[in-house]
Amino acid sequence: MRDTGKPNPIVDTISNVVGAIRADDDMHEVAKAHDALEPKAIEKLSAAEARRQPTIADAVASVLRAQGRDTTPESLVSGVSREDIAIPTANGALHAFVYRPEGARNAPVIVYFHGGGWVIADAEVYDGGARGLAKQANAIVVSVDYRQAPEHRFPAAWDDAISSYQWVAAHAAELGGDPTRLALAGESAGGNLAVATAVAARDTGVIQPRHVLAVYPVAQTGSLHTESYIENAIAKPLNKAMIEWFVSHLINSDEDKQDPRLDLEHADLSGLPPVTIINATLDPLRSDGGILEKALTQARVPVERRIYTGVAHEFFGAAAVVEKAAEAQAYAGERLRASFV
Numbered sequence: 001m002r003d004t005g006k007p008n009p010i011v012d013t014i015s016n017v018v019g020a021i022r023a024d025d026d027m028h029e030v031a032k033a034h035d036a037l038e039p040k041a042i043e044k045l046s047a048a049e050a051r052r053q054p055t056i057a058d059a060v061a062s063v064l065r066a067q068g069r070d071t072t073p074e075s076l077v078s079g080v081s082r083e084d085i086a087i088p089t090a091n092g093a094l095h096a097f098v099y100r101p102e103g104a105r106n107a108p109v110i111v112y113f114h115g116g117g118w119v120i121a122d123a124e125v126y127d128g129g130a131r132g133l134a135k136q137a138n139a140i141v142v143s144v145d146y147r148q149a150p151e152h153r154f155p156a157a158w159d160d161a162i163s164s165y166q167w168v169a170a171h172a173a174e175l176g177g178d179p180t181r182l183a184l185a186g187e188s189a190g191g192n193l194a195v196a197t198a199v200a201a202r203d204t205g206v207i208q209p210r211h212v213l214a215v216y217p218v219a220q221t222g223s224l225h226t227e228s229y230i231e232n233a234i235a236k237p238l239n240k241a242m243i244e245w246f247v248s249h250l251i252n253s254d255e256d257k258q259d260p261r262l263d264l265e266h267a268d269l270s271g272l273p274p275v276t277i278i279n280a281t282l283d284p285l286r287s288d289g290g291i292l293e294k295a296l297t298q299a300r301v302p303v304e305r306r307i308y309t310g311v312a313h314e315f316f317g318a319a320a321v322v323e324k325a326a327e328a329q330a331y332a333g334e335r336l337r338a339s340f341v
Contacts, residue, residue: 005040015234024310026322034059043245056314063321076320077131089163099134099141108139108340109177115188117246128317136333140177150249158261161193162200183211191217196261211339215278219288220265226287238313269299276335277305282312
């Protein structure tokens with residue numbers, strides 16, 4: 001009989017009970033709303049099926065409706081407009097959203113990369129984080145839809161990331177921004193891309209970003225036995241089995257895990273601009289943030305890391321309904337603004 005993709009009922013029940021105990025009330029409401037949408041177990045699906053599963057953004061919309069609130073992004077983050085653009089690269093055009101704070105003129109520009117394990121999700125799913133950054137940093141945000149695995153395996157997403165950053169650096173003024181004040185940001189897989197793109201910019205002579213924001217970034221895939229992987233092995237919405245599934249779709253062979261673009265822990269990080277790392281306690285990637293912080297410190301890169309308790313992976317974009325997400329976005333905006341002075 002074909003596996004329907006439904007989560008293991010015993011593991012699912014344990015995960016829900018543990019999550020209810022450890023999560024803040026508002027984070028738990030989002031988790032319950034996501035469960036009500038009946039997502040299947042990503043690790044049991046094809047990539048195409050996985051991309052059709054309900055997201056945390058869908059769960060946030062459900063919570064907003066239950067609260068009788070408007071779910072339109074413009075009402076949740078006022079004063080930020082959004083425009084579709086195409087970024088030309090050697091491997092084809094990339095879709096991107098450009099977020100502009102109202103009245104912004106010659107504003108800083110942040111190139112932002114969404115999460116999803118380099119396999120699922122897109123810029124639309126991560127609208128909440130990108131839009132919130134535009135508001136909090138008072139900056140133009142360009143959120144890029146890079147190519148995804150398994151159709152485009154490693155290092156396609158990294159090639160797209162540096163190509164899109166180079167294009168934005170060359171066309172920032174046309175977007176209404178200041179080409180001398182650039183930054184990189186990303187969530188999860190996108191957090192890895194943000195740091196790796198800063199390294200690539202350093203090595204290719206492109207104008208350096210003023211700051212890098214890495215929200216629960218992937219710092220390495222060589223070991224899934226860190227403290228937080230063990231502690232959050234069956235957590236929601238991200239667990240160890242899902243990450244194994246993402247990596248299996250991404251890499252061509254185990255050798256790719258040692259490539260410094262993916263293995264940031266052992267990359268040459270010297271000369272990078274200040275980095276801000278944001279982590280959540282209920283997240284398998286929490287320890288990766290600590291690994292990256294240590295590697296940056298050893299490379300003498302200014303770094304500041306903040307861990308938010310009681311929240312899970314994907315919390316950052318849920319500022320409309322999760323208090324600590326709003327706090328994290330405000331903190332990220334403060335750090336970015338300070339670098340743009």
